[in-house]
Amino acid sequence: MSDETPRERFSGLRARFSQGGGTTDASLLLVTMVALWALFAAVGMYLGYDTAGVLGTVQSMTFLVAVYALAVLALNLQWGYAGLFNIGVAGFMAVGAYAVGFLSGSPDATPAGLGLPLPIGIIGAMLIAAVVGLIAAFPALRLRADYLAIATVAMSEIIRTTALARPLAPITGAGQGTRNFPANPARTLYYENPADVTSAPNAVGEAVFGVFESFGVMRTNLVVDMTYTVLLLVVVGLVYWLSRRTGNSPFGRVLKAIREDELVAESLGKDTRMFKIKIFMLGCALMGLAGALWQGLGNGSVNPTTNFLPVLTFYIFIALIIGGSGSNTGSVLGGAVFAALLFLLPTYISNIVATFNLRLPRPNSVIDAFTPLLSADPLPLVGFVVANIDSMRFIIIGVLLVWLMQNRPDGLLGHRKEVASSVDLMRRDRTRGQTAATDGGRTQGGADDE
Amino acid sequence: MAGAVAVLLLLDLLRRLVDGSLGPSTLLTYLWTGLVIGLIYGLAGIGLSLTYSILNFANFAHGEYVTVGAFSGFSTAYLVAGGGIATLGNLFLLRPAAGQVGVSITSAPFAVVVGLLVAVVATVVVALVLDRVVYKPMRSAEGISLLIASIGVAFVVRYLLAIVYGTQRPGVTAGTQRYFVGEALGLGRFIVDAHQLIILVAAAVLVVGVHLLLTRTKLGKSMRAMADNEDLARVTGIPTERVIRSTWVLGGGLAGAAGFLLVLSQGTIAYNIGWRLLLLIFAAVILGGIGSVYGAVLGGIIIGIVQQASAVWLSGVWSDMTLPVTFALLIVILLIRPQGIYGGVETT
Amino acid sequence: MSDTEEQPVETSGETGESGDAPEPGTADSAVEEAAKTTPRGVPLRIQNLRKEFGGITAVADASFQVEAGSLTGLIGPNGAGKSTTFNCIAGVHRPTSGKVFFQGEDITGLRPEQVANKGLVRTFQIAREMEDMTVLENMMLAPRGQVGESLFNSVVPGIPAPRFLDDSQRQRWERVVPQGRRAVTRQEEDLRERAWETLEFFEIDHLAGEYAGSLSGGQRKLLEMARVLMTDPEMVLLDEPLAGVNPTLEKKLLKRVHDLREEGLTFLLVEHDMDVIMNNCEHIIVMHQGTVLAEGEADDIRNDDRVIDAYLGETI
């Protein structure tokens, strides 16, 4: 009985989240981001970082949140809306990342790029990812959800292992991977010769770096990274807008119908195959964009032995499940919660634990970690867990996934389906007779635009 | 289309044999190693196939059952074979060097047999515990929810093993007897080692055992009925808990055996060996037809041989393309014959 | 489902609502002949329709036709093949053999959406709502050929006509310049009004904002009917639409069907309630074991020995 109150409060909170509507969604996102910024700034300060260090902590968190949000939004279009169970996300991201490197990388480096302007590189990367998506869409048209899962995860492994294969070394760098990516747009903004690491800053760069220096932030790289992250947030905003429009429209309505009952959608005259192809291509293009901006331009280095493993796809799925698939706002929230709290925060734990000066022993096996428990000494076990924090993170994620599927299949934040229409369906302008619109003042539809 | 490609490749194979660019012993080696590794895929595949058709979900944690079998079996084999070399704890954690302990069928046959048995039993226990904790509360859930939950299970099991055993990839078997069989038949040198023979024997015994179980016992018959006929399963409602448990016992046990035999054949062990095998096992199962026990074995053998024999065409740096080609084959099978070789015609 | 997936798709069927354009893919002279001999007053015509599932013959060479503007009843004991016939007409199943003509056009083997887009729409025996969509979303899904079903229109903002243009210039502007999302919202406002009106008629407007999954069985049936009407059909196939609907509403529903019939719609109604069929349908087709057993007006059917045999025990 005693846990009644918090649970009630939680469900009340969930109910409020679930109402949707443009303004609540925006404020929810804002509140979440501010809270995460505060948390990570606090972590940085607690660890005794200087201003640049704290900014760096917050920046790398924001970067990860942004790129996750991109990928999760893309997946939401396919899975959340149309119910297409694509677990090859990592592969499509790989296509985007390699493509932007190939199209816009320097022709003089190895593996050589074509040296095309960056906008062409990015759009090209999206197009190529869309075309690969089209190929993958054929299984999507014909296969049951679980077969599609297997086909897409196989597709993503085909892409990754092909990138790894030596015959493709001139394009992908094979096992060595590639670092030949165009300078990121933030560098272009601040440097005279963005591709050159030793280049002098241009006038804009001087001015901006100057401002940061006056606050004691001397690391120009950090300023560049922060600028890039802000640009990323703008892209996230655009993709969010695009997804909302796509979802809150008759097009999105058909997608939802396909997810619910494809035969009924067909029986109402919808050519579901065309809708599936389109959304598969759009989603893959956006996944390609995420790959291009994250591992490509963002990290500036890609290696198929460590990047784009199927596990990346699962991270993105978990983020979407946390946020509640079918909801664009939920996608961004889920991306933020996953990237910041589940993925990044644990990496700070060993640093934080170190500040307690516990002199943690570092047992070199589980046995050495557990046997001291018999003599009531928990420190070796704590030390062991901290030392294995990477594996622990996976275990926590796995447990969370199972728990979510058992208890909250609609997502941690609850049933957040957004009504698919370009207008508020509950409103009636031209009412005949009694008004139906005054029905408790409920509103429907993500009609946040037009 | 796919048929034409297969015929062309076969013709090309013949041409290579005739013009001598491919020695018969090389081809025999490909076929033999392909058969051995394929039997392992097949053994693991039977379990995946059974759980897929009876519980109606694609179990993405099945690879982890393979890994559990590998580690539990080899810990046991180390404890049996390596008494006195190191502390029990270090033996269990596979810390001593492989050469020192000497686990192989020729030097320590008892350790291998006990290891195999423990691999089966331990994996069965793990599979049953996981069913009780994870899947039982979700019996009425959709296949996709179960699939996602199984991904969670895969994470938990894989990284628990990583924490216990570490993330390195140690060698754990000692060398064993090799036999040169080809010369006697006038086909050039062609090597068969004792572990491969053990795998062949063990796989044959297990497959025949499962066959008898499924065809001769009442329980087996009801499992088979459900596996063969999805509609029937649907009509008869949610399968009984007893059938589900037996499915996990069979599937887990075979996966565990496959894991142990896999390590016996390749010599090294790592926390992610099962995960890396998962897609290949899926390929075997889908090729054979989901729900079909013999299909899974046959599918496994085909996938194993295709992987090995692809070296005829994919040589040198192109050998890196073996895996992409195998996965592409999986997608092609899904597209052109999703019901597999043995599968009947799907009904609505 | 696999049925529809396996069939080779005749994309040519997409064009021309006009009906009498022969399809390039089916230049079979017998077919053309049949198409010509179908009178214009007969929107639906089934010819030797046969559907086998493995060993089971669900429909065995059934032939019948439905007059324009009629309310035709299709009855038969359980398992007679009524739903399967519907599925063959609607493109869910590809018939083993036989032909289906709609408004003189051969529609055999077309995909479900192609059939629906010709104006022949069906309901399902077991109501199939989009459970995770609201009642209104279900309604708004149905109208055919919505502007916003194009991804481009849904996403791209439209360019409004400049203020200085007069009305006719504006209309021209809107025809030439992409109107994107503007056109979508405008159409959605109109459709929304229609959806509300239809819901009001079926007396489920108080459920408009609810998820369809929370509706009762009877309410689902109503929603299904309402949704079909939103597609603006020429002919409707109703598979047991009254099962689970209360008697008052049943009367209203039937009245609505009669009203729509006056307006020119054609109905083919499967129903187990004999009174409903006898009292409302001017023409009745009786199916038994996959074949058409008898056909005619209520009195003929009531007195037909074969029909009585088929229903052995049941009172007609």
Ligand SMILES: Nc1ncnc2c1ncn2[C@@H]1O[C@H](COP(=O)(O)OP(=O)(O)OP(=O)(O)O)[C@@H](O)[C@H]1O
């Ligand atoms: N997809 C299918 N696969 C196999 N058999 C089927 C299938 N659909 C229908 N049948 C069989 O075809 C026969 C006719 O079924 P149908 O549903 O058309 O009958 P019905 O006249 O609609 O009956 P009811 O009045 O009970 O709805 C039945 O024997 C049924 O079992």
Ligand SMILES: [Mg+2]
């Ligand atoms: Mg029926």
